[in-house]
Amino acid sequence: MPATIMVVEDEPAIQELIAFNLKQAGHFVLEAPSAEQANRMIKETLPDLILLDWMLPGMSGIEFARKIKGDSYTKAIPVIMLTARGEEQDKVKGLETGADDYVTKPFSPRELNARIKAVLRRRAPQMTGELVEVAGLALDPLTHRVTGHSAPVNLGPTEFRLLHFFMTHPERVHSRSQLLDSVWGNQAYIEERTVDVHIRRLRRALEPTRHDALVQTIRGAGYRLSQRV
Amino acid sequence: MPATIMVVEDEPAIQELIAFNLKQAGHFVLEAPSAEQANRMIKETLPDLILLDWMLPGMSGIEFARKIKGDSYTKAIPVIMLTARGEEQDKVKGLETGADDYVTKPFSPRELNARIKAVLRRRAPQMTGELVEVAGLALDPLTHRVTGHSAPVNLGPTEFRLLHFFMTHPERVHSRSQLLDSVWGNQAYIEERTVDVHIRRLRRALEPTRHDALVQTIRGAGYRLSQRV
DNA sequence: CCGCTTTGTCACGCAGATGTCACAATAACT
DNA sequence: AGTTATTGTGACATCTGCGTGACAAAGCGG
Numbered sequence: 216m217p218a219t220i221m222v223v224e225d226e227p228a229i230q231e232l233i234a235f236n237l238k239q240a241g242h243f244v245l246e247a248p249s250a251e252q253a254n255r256m257i258k259e260t261l262p263d264l265i266l267l268d269w270m271l272p273g274m275s276g277i278e279f280a281r282k283i284k285g286d287s288y289t290k291a292i293p294v295i296m297l298t299a300r301g302e303e304q305d306k307v308k309g310l311e312t313g314a315d316d317y318v319t320k321p322f323s324p325r326e327l328n329a330r331i332k333a334v335l336r337r338r339a340p341q342m343t344g345e346l347v348e349v350a351g352l353a354l355d356p357l358t359h360r361v362t363g364h365s366a367p368v369n370l371g372p373t374e375f376r377l378l379h380f381f382m383t384h385p386e387r388v389h390s391r392s393q394l395l396d397s398v399w400g401n402q403a404y405i406e407e408r409t410v411d412v413h414i415r416r417l418r419r420a421l422e423p424t425r426h427d428a429l430v431q432t433i434r435g436a437g438y439r440l441s442q443r444v
Numbered sequence: 445m446p447a448t449i450m451v452v453e454d455e456p457a458i459q460e461l462i463a464f465n466l467k468q469a470g471h472f473v474l475e476a477p478s479a480e481q482a483n484r485m486i487k488e489t490l491p492d493l494i495l496l497d498w499m500l501p502g503m504s505g506i507e508f509a510r511k512i513k514g515d516s517y518t519k520a521i522p523v524i525m526l527t528a529r530g531e532e533q534d535k536v537k538g539l540e541t542g543a544d545d546y547v548t549k550p551f552s553p554r555e556l557n558a559r560i561k562a563v564l565r566r567r568a569p570q571m572t573g574e575l576v577e578v579a580g581l582a583l584d585p586l587t588h589r590v591t592g593h594s595a596p597v598n599l600g601p602t603e604f605r606l607l608h609f610f611m612t613h614p615e616r617v618h619s620r621s622q623l624l625d626s627v628w629g630n631q632a633y634i635e636e637r638t639v640d641v642h643i644r645r646l647r648r649a650l651e652p653t654r655h656d657a658l659v660q661t662i663r664g665a666g667y668r669l670s671q672r673v
Numbered sequence: 674c675c676g677c678t679t680t681g682t683c684a685c686g687c688a689g690a691t692g693t694c695a696c697a698a699t700a701a702c703t
Numbered sequence: 704a705g706t707t708a709t710t711g712t713g714a715c716a717t718c719t720g721c722g723t724g725a726c727a728a729a730g731c732g733g
């Protein structure tokens with residue numbers, strides 16, 4: 216089963232080695248040399264798994280893991296820590312932080328692949344980067360593409376994440392607070408009314424294929440994606 | 445959502461600034477200049493949230509947080525730490541201690557309010573998403589939908605809450621003041637006769653499916669939802 | 674460096690929701 | 704029947720929540 220895997224590692228040699236092995240195993244690989252850069256990429260690409268080096272320039276690996284696991288939008292992504300020999304006592308701390316597994320350098324490709332497979336097997340079903348479809352509206356997390364009745368739909372990053380969340384949680388009403396948590400992440404300090412504006416933008420983008428009617432307003436409660444009228 | 449918030453801060457200037465902002469946002473504010481004093485007040489007032497300065501005279505903030513989280517009576521109270529810039533590496537330690545979030549000084553009122561809102565939201569009891577059904581009348585809190593014999597019923601926000609309360613407390617007679625407490629929230633000063641009007645509106649909305657007969661008037665006592673005629 | 678896109682916020686306006694009243698209708702009791 | 708207490712109901716003046724366009728700041732790619 217191919218998956219999208221993000222590798223956060225500052226040493227180019229190791230980075231390259233890992234990437235090569237993962238691609239060999241049929242995975243898509245996203246490469247980030249620092250936590251800061253990884254952070255920017257995560258929300259757009261929503262990888263299925265994150266390989267995280269323990270030692271990083273700037274924000275440390277453990278800190279970054281905590282951040283990922285603290286954000287409700289990303290906390291379902293499994294994290295595998297890469298630790299060097301001698302940092303073994305830190306493993307415990309790493310697991311406490313929320314890492315799902317760890318691998319001690321140096322490691323064999325076979326070992327890494329096994330760990331990845333194991334972690335992916337127990338990943339949250341809803342975070343699988345699978346294609347979602349509701350009422351002729353299709354969203355593909357892998358290619359980052361949206362089509363309404365096979366016609367391409369152009370969305371900004373936030374609109375994409377918003378629609379993705381709606382489509383993976385259809386029919387249910389989501390309050391503005393919940394949407395801010397789930398789509399923006401709880402580290403954002405954003406006015407609730409901002410959600411309205413993005414709803415508007417999403418609707419406008421969906422207008423050409425009449426799919427804007429799926430996005431419904433529940434007065435005093437929030438928004439909902441539903442095919443029923 | 446007004447809440448009771450305790451601010452533990454020794455610098456009067458910052459203390460005052462924070463208190464002003466919180467009051468502006470509609471909260472009740474308890475002010476304590478030291479951990480010792482805060483400790484005495486906590487058990488009496490049981491605040492909904494504690495804003496805790498990292499640096500305090502006497503018992504330090506981190507020590508105090510540990511104490512709060514160690515006491516079974518107070519450990520449910522969320523704590524937000526106030527740290528100065530440069531103490532960033534202590535954040536991890538702070539979170540490990542049990543703080544629910546941290547804010548780095550200097551901070552904007554908006555950021556503080558957002559953090560407070562987020563933390564309070566996290567603690568708020570989730571709305572029970574159980575689907576309720578009485579005599580062919582179904583109400584789903586999750587999707588915010590009401591159907592009478594599978595036919596959609598259109599309700600305003602207040603009517604929805606009113607019906608929800610009735611359906612989760614059927615067969616029992618509710619006085620007007622009880623309904624005001626449970627449906628409107630005891631914060632508002634509202635004429636009791638207003639309940640009558642909303643009962644009327646609820647009945648009118650339920651007429652198409654004859655479910656209006658379920659809403660019964662108990663003269664001199666209040667209203668009741670009952671399937672028995 | 675510049676232009677383009679994205680993003681968060683705001684102000685304005687409107688449709689719908691809300692609270693209150695006045696009066697009609699009904700029930701309870703004499 | 705008459706009287707009084709209680710509830711039903713329509714009307715109405717707000718009030719609120721939401722849609723929408725505009726805009727400035729930030730991000731981004733060339």
